Amino acid sequence: QVNPDAEIVFVLGGPGSGKGTQCERIVEKYGFGHFSAGDLLRAEVASGSEMGKELEEIMKEGKLVPSSVTIKLLKKAIATADGTKFLIDGFPRALDQAEEFEKEVIPCKMVLFFDCPQDVMEERLLKRAETSGRADDNIETIKKRFDTFVNASMPVIEHFEKVDKVAKISAVPAPEEVFVEVSKVMDTQFA
Ligand code: UP5
Ligand code: MG
Numbered sequence: 001q002v003n004p005d006a007e008i009v010f011v012l013g014g015p016g017s018g019k020g021t022q023c024e025r026i027v028e029k030y031g032f033g034h035f036s037a038g039d040l041l042r043a044e045v046a047s048g049s050e051m052g053k054e055l056e057e058i059m060k061e062g063k064l065v066p067s068s069v070t071i072k073l074l075k076k077a078i079a080t081a082d083g084t085k086f087l088i089d090g091f092p093r094a095l096d097q098a099e100e101f102e103k104e105v106i107p108c109k110m111v112l113f114f115d116c117p118q119d120v121m122e123e124r125l126l127k128r129a130e131t132s133g134r135a136d137d138n139i140e141t142i143k144k145r146f147d148t149f150v151n152a153s154m155p156v157i158e159h160f161e162k163v164d165k166v167a168k169i170s171a172v173p174a175p176e177e178v179f180v181e182v183s184k185v186m187d188t189q190f191a
Pocket of ligand 1: 014017
């Protein structure tokens with residue numbers, strides 16, 4: 001079961017905004033545990049299971065997998081990990097997912113939102129496509145991921161803004177410059 005003292009940070013932002021990149025740095029500097037919902041799903045796909053095959057189809061369309069799947073994977077990861085401070089990267093991606101997670105697992109302490117224009121994200125993803133091997137790093141799927149982000153995921157950020165839990169950071173500068181701003185937020189929140 002999840003430790004009720006666990007402190008959860010949702011790390012959100014569009015496809016290619018740099019969530020994973022910044023999470024790596026936070027882990028290194030602040031000793032958080034890091035769980036990427038997308039990485040957990042890709043591991044399930046790689047396992048070759050029946051469920052993995054279904055997930056693969058959904059992800060190729062840039063759509064959202066059922067929250068029962070992501071919440072189960074995340075809950076297990078958090079419950080079995082050491083430590084009490086966790087980054088949840090790329091989840092929740094829709095309002096009902098946020099509500100369900102906070103009800104069934106634990107409320108989040110705050111949200112880090114990496115704000116990035118679509119043209120910048122597209123350029124990064126197309127560049128990464130040359131080496132990533134990710135099935136969703138192609139222009140058709142990238143466009144669909146952007147649509148899903150705008151329509152389903154932005155309302156999550158708006159919801160947490162209303163309750164004053166969002167730290168919005170521009171993801172446009174170089175990674176080390178973005179991390180300077182991230183560090184300011186982390187130093188304040190986790191002093
Ligand atoms: N890069 C990073 N920062 C940079 C910077 N400041 N300047 C220049 N370049 C920068 O970065 C992307 C690329 O940009 C890299 O090459 C990096 O070097 C460079 P990365 O840190 O990987 O960005 P990130 O935001 O993590 O991008 P990612 O592609 O992982 O985001 P997505 O949100 O699209 O992917 P995710 O893995 O979270 O989800 C994939 C799919 O899984 C979803 O589309 C969906 O189908 C499914 N999913 C669900 O259904 N539910 C979930 O809860 C989660 C996922
Ligand atoms: Mg990522």
